[in-house]
Amino acid sequence: xxxxxxxxxxxxxxxxxxxxxxxxxxxxxxxxxxxxxxxxxxxxxxxxxxxxxxxxxxxxxxxxxxxxxxxxxxxxxxxxxxxxxxxxxxxxxxxxxxxxxxxxxxxxxxxxxxxxxxxxxxxxxxxxxxxxxxxxxxxxxxxxxxxxxxxxxxxxxxxxxxxxxxxxxxxxxxxxxxxxxxxxxxxxxxxxxxxxxxxxxxxxxxxxxxxxxxxxxxxxxxxxxxxxxxxxxxxxxxxxxxxxxxxxxxxxxxxxxxxxxxxxxxxxxxxxxxxxxxxxxxxxxxxxxxxxxxxxxxxx
Numbered sequence: 001x002x003x004x005x006x007x008x009x010x011x012x013x014x015x016x017x018x019x020x021x022x023x024x025x026x027x028x029x030x031x032x033x034x035x036x037x038x039x040x041x042x043x044x045x046x047x048x049x050x051x052x053x054x055x056x057x058x059x060x061x062x063x064x065x066x067x068x069x070x071x072x073x074x075x076x077x078x079x080x081x082x083x084x085x086x087x088x089x090x091x092x093x094x095x096x097x098x099x100x101x102x103x104x105x106x107x108x109x110x111x112x113x114x115x116x117x118x119x120x121x122x123x124x125x126x127x128x129x130x131x132x133x134x135x136x137x138x139x140x141x142x143x144x145x146x147x148x149x150x151x152x153x154x155x156x157x158x159x160x161x162x163x164x165x166x167x168x169x170x171x172x173x174x175x176x177x178x179x180x181x182x183x184x185x186x187x188x189x190x191x192x193x194x195x196x197x198x199x200x201x202x203x204x205x206x207x208x209x210x211x212x213x214x215x216x217x218x219x220x221x222x223x224x225x226x227x228x229x230x231x232x233x234x235x236x237x238x239x240x241x242x243x244x245x246x247x248x249x250x251x252x253x254x255x256x257x258x259x260x261x262x263x264x265x266x267x268x269x270x271x272x273x274x275x276x277x278x279x280x281x282x283x284x285x286x287x288x289x290x291x292x293x294x295x296x297x298x299x300x
Contacts, residue, residue, distance in 0.1 A: 040074070041074030041077050045074070045075045046076070047068070048064045056247070061083060069106070071107045071156075073110045081136075093140075095254075099239070103230070105147075105149055105156050106155065108154025130187040134159065146166045147167050147235060148167065150171075151173060165224045166222060169235045170230045174222065184206070190202065263279070
């Protein structure tokens with residue numbers, strides 16, 4: 001009987017959380033027609049977004065357009081949404097590393113595409129599309145880290161803020177260059193940056209279009225650390241090892257940890273507490289909890 005109740009609670013809570021995760025920021029009520037936006041973006045091709053899923057539950061998402069420093073083309077924006085959907089449906093996932101091919105992260109948007117959608121409505125549509133995608137990325141029940149090698153400029157800098165953590169390599173930099181383009185962030189980067197470093201530091205980084213090297217990023221709380229190697233392959237291995245401290249353990253528990261943190265960040269206190277209670281109910285008396293009780297671990 002108790003097992004049946006636990007399973008019913010688990011399914012109910014999973015359904016509620018899934019509904020929250022799939023809720024888009026924008027829809028038809030905002031004048032946003034996603035299929036039309038995707039059709040427009042797909043006119044600007046080039047590059048790809050590649051995803052590999054490792055047996056340990058860590059996904060590797062690669063921005064692959066090295067000829068343009070991994071700048072986002074229209075098709076890459078659409079592919080990013082597709083990869084996020086794939087990750088939402090990955091039941092065995094615990095962690096995610098996002099990095100760029102060719103030893104650099106991302107230089108923002110492909111300027112050739114930007115010139116073609118320079119009218120206000122097209123720009124707003126692209127903004128809503130990317131905000132929807134990056135918000136879904138941020139809400140994934142996976143602990144995520146952006147591995148910043150080389151340059152993370154403009155939209156690339158915004159993408160790093162949609163991850164839970166950021167790691168940098170020697171000589172890399174993050175820079176919100178929007179001011180020099182006559183713009184402000186439009187992919188949600190400003191709102192997320194304020195929550196990461198505070199309003200004063202965010203104003204400095206946006207208003208000054210400042211170069212943020214690994215040392216400054218660490219002091220601001222924008223980065224969790226600087227990896228020893230700047231070599232692409234070696235740094236990716238170091239990022240895997242770093243992330244493992246947070247993803248090691250039962251899948252259900254790691255995903256639950258991410259969900260309660262997301263609720264605490266995004267919901268009013270009372271709603272966050274209720275959500276935490278519901279998620280707690282999915283792991284209390286579950287396999288990992290029962291196994292831990294048998295082991296009787298001692299905490300030093």
